[in-house]
Amino acid sequence: DREKKELLKQLKGKPSETLDGRRMDIFANIGSFADVGAVLENDAGGIGLFRSEFIYLEREDYPTEEEQFKVYRQVAQTMAGRKVVIRTLDIGADKRIGYFDLPKEENPALGYRAVRICLDRPEVFKTQLRALYRASAFGNIAVMVPMITSLAEVREVKAMAGTVREELDREGAAYDKAVELGIMVETPAAVWISDELAKEVDFFSIGTNDLTQYTLAVDRQNPKLDRFYDPHHKAILRSIKHVVDSAHKNGIWVGICGELGADPALTETFLAMGVDELSVSPAYVLGLRKKVRETRVQDVKEAILTDLGC
Amino acid sequence: DREKKELLKQLKGKPSETLDGRRMDIFANIGSFADVGAVLENDAGGIGLFRSEFIYLEREDYPTEEEQFKVYRQVAQTMAGRKVVIRTLDIGADKRIGYFDLPKEENPALGYRAVRICLDRPEVFKTQLRALYRASAFGNIAVMVPMITSLAEVREVKAMAGTVREELDREGAAYDKAVELGIMVETPAAVWISDELAKEVDFFSIGTNDLTQYTLAVDRQNPKLDRFYDPHHKAILRSIKHVVDSAHKNGIWVGICGELGADPALTETFLAMGVDELSVSPAYVLGLRKKVRETRVQDVKEAILTDLGC
Numbered sequence: 151d152r153e154k155k156e157l158l159k160q161l162k163g164k165p166s167e168t169l170d171g172r173r174m175d176i177f178a179n180i181g182s183f184a185d186v187g188a189v190l191e192n193d194a195g196g197i198g199l200f201r202s203e204f205i206y207l208e209r210e211d212y213p214t215e216e217e218q219f220k221v222y223r224q225v226a227q228t229m230a231g232r233k234v235v236i237r238t239l240d241i242g243a244d245k246r247i248g249y250f251d252l253p254k255e256e257n258p259a260l261g262y263r264a265v266r267i268c269l270d271r272p273e274v275f276k277t278q279l280r281a282l283y284r285a286s287a288f289g290n291i292a293v294m295v296p297m298i299t300s301l302a303e304v305r306e307v308k309a310m311a312g313t314v315r316e317e318l319d320r321e322g323a324a325y326d327k328a329v330e331l332g333i334m335v336e337t338p339a340a341v342w343i344s345d346e347l348a349k350e351v352d353f354f355s356i357g358t359n360d361l362t363q364y365t366l367a368v369d370r371q372n373p374k375l376d377r378f379y380d381p382h383h384k385a386i387l388r389s390i391k392h393v394v395d396s397a398h399k400n401g402i403w404v405g406i407c408g409e410l411g412a413d414p415a416l417t418e419t420f421l422a423m424g425v426d427e428l429s430v431s432p433a434y435v436l437g438l439r440k441k442v443r444e445t446r447v448q449d450v451k452e453a454i455l456t457d458l459g460c
Numbered sequence: 461d462r463e464k465k466e467l468l469k470q471l472k473g474k475p476s477e478t479l480d481g482r483r484m485d486i487f488a489n490i491g492s493f494a495d496v497g498a499v500l501e502n503d504a505g506g507i508g509l510f511r512s513e514f515i516y517l518e519r520e521d522y523p524t525e526e527e528q529f530k531v532y533r534q535v536a537q538t539m540a541g542r543k544v545v546i547r548t549l550d551i552g553a554d555k556r557i558g559y560f561d562l563p564k565e566e567n568p569a570l571g572y573r574a575v576r577i578c579l580d581r582p583e584v585f586k587t588q589l590r591a592l593y594r595a596s597a598f599g600n601i602a603v604m605v606p607m608i609t610s611l612a613e614v615r616e617v618k619a620m621a622g623t624v625r626e627e628l629d630r631e632g633a634a635y636d637k638a639v640e641l642g643i644m645v646e647t648p649a650a651v652w653i654s655d656e657l658a659k660e661v662d663f664f665s666i667g668t669n670d671l672t673q674y675t676l677a678v679d680r681q682n683p684k685l686d687r688f689y690d691p692h693h694k695a696i697l698r699s700i701k702h703v704v705d706s707a708h709k710n711g712i713w714v715g716i717c718g719e720l721g722a723d724p725a726l727t728e729t730f731l732a733m734g735v736d737e738l739s740v741s742p743a744y745v746l747g748l749r750k751k752v753r754e755t756r757v758q759d760v761k762e763a764i765l766t767d768l769g770c
């Protein structure tokens with residue numbers, strides 16, 4: 151803990167960039183408002199993944215627009231201008247909520263979840279979007295949609311966001327006209343069409359946990375499959391590289407918000423690929439900032455990319 | 461049926477190639493020995509997918525080497541020199557066999573299945589490999605391994621095949637020294653490392669059913685997801701193109717053995733990509749052969765590949 155304080159003193163206020171001036175933001179993931187304290191203590195540059203599910207999980211019925219608005223506003227205000235990327239409802243798979251009445255499924259990880267539920271139940275999704283846009287007037291909020299697999303889904307989400315903004319305009323409600331709308335890239339489909347998706351959104355965040363499950367066809371919670379679950383698999387690293395290239399060719403930023411982002415053995419790799427942001431548990435923030443500031447990208451880039459064969 | 465006879469008369473013995481001389485074999489899939497009649501009736505060039513599971517499914521206990529050998533030999537002999545690609549045991553997921561005592565799983569499609577079981581239970585796998593190699597003396601057998609995700613798995617399979625061949629050599633048992641060993645490319649991981657896999661095996665067969673499930677993260681048997689299951693998704697077509705390129709750069713052939721192969725709306729696309737073989741239900745064989753013989757690849761190739769963005 152003294153070590154951590156020392157690190158904090160040493161890094162506080164310093165830019166998160168390499169010895170040769172490449173910036174990579176280190177943001178934090180949070181799963182409830184209570185985690186915001188840890189985000190600030192660890193001087194994270196922002197919140198790269200705010201899991202909005204807890205608002206739904208801790209209630210017995212759908213949270214109202216007002217209830218959600220208050221939570222989002224509170225986080226935005228507490229972060230005082232630092233970016234807060236809020237992920238829209240990501241339930242289904244292993245996250246079940248009684249009042250959603252989700253069907254029993256053979257393969258829930260390949261099932262009815264996240265944006266699929268939201269597109270199927272626009273009244274639920276619209277309530278959340280209204281709360282998010284209204285809260286954007288109080289800080290630096292970005293909206294992120296999980297489990298995208300197609301252009302059509304993104305366009306449907308954007309159309310709904312457009313409707314919400316028009317409603318707010320008509321009502322004279324305040325919101326930030328520049329709110330970024332991004333998607334999680336966590337299905338192989340999204341990786342393969344990332345060039346087209348990048349033209350539709352403001353940013354990507356690569357969700358390595360799900361992406362790894364789908365790419366390797368391995369449920370990581372299945373103990374029989376430990377020997378087949380390799381988070382460093384070249385297929386994953388090449389997928390990330392491909393997504394970064396698609397993003398940058400289209401002028402948008404790209405982060406990583408899965409567990410892989412916190413693996414210090416890969417920080418140089420992510421820098422070499424050009425990843426713009428890592429979002430990790432608050433406890434990993436300072437260590438990664440230190441790592442970034444000690445790296446010289448030009449020294450490692452060529453060997454890393456050659457090794458990956460890309 | 462008269463139409464089919466007409467088609468058969470018209471195509472029998474004719475090469476399966478386009479107007480501009482590009483060959484694409486049309487093979488058949490079979491799920492039991494009883495299907496071989498349909499293969500011959502429809503004059504398929506060979507069997508591109510022999511699902512060996514039925515030998516296990518119709519018994520109460522593990523089939524012996526001798527029992528398996530007789531089935532494989534019979535198919536090889538009946539096909540009289542035409543290629544017979546036999547897929548090694550592909551159980552798990554929705555195919556359960558009591559005596560295998562498979563664990564109950566949260567997500568069986570992302571679970572303990574196919575080659576994962578075989579590598580975990582080498583005695584079961586070795587018995588099948590011995591039967592396959594011995595049967596290869598009686599016809600044109602190729603061995604195909606499903607659900608590959610890594611180089612390590614392929615190398616382990618090859619080591620086991622090597623051991624089996626050495627055993628047969630020592631025993632003086634006959635087998636075809638040139639038996640091809642290939643893999644199914646049906647996980648996104650295999651697609652992404654297909655360049656490396658192609659250096660290790662003799663052929664690829666793209667299993668579009670599973671590949672589509674994993675790529676889109678959609679269980680195709682889940683009725684709630686119909687609107688999200690798009691077998692023509694650009695991610696799938698680009699994956700296929702990528703695998704074909706990897707195969708050809710390394711001098712091996714590549715087929716498709718999922719349902720997509722039988723879709724006549726895609727035959728020109730597969731020809732444009734350079735797919736070497738389609739393996740489909742016997743009933744689709746003649747229609748596809750006709751389609752191939754009516755296509756001029758040079759007329760359609762550029763537009764198709766440009767449209768795909770590859």
Ligand SMILES: [Mg+2]
Nearest residue numbers: 296336357360
């Ligand atoms: Mg996810």
Ligand SMILES: [Mg+2]
Nearest residue numbers: 606646667670
């Ligand atoms: Mg399969």
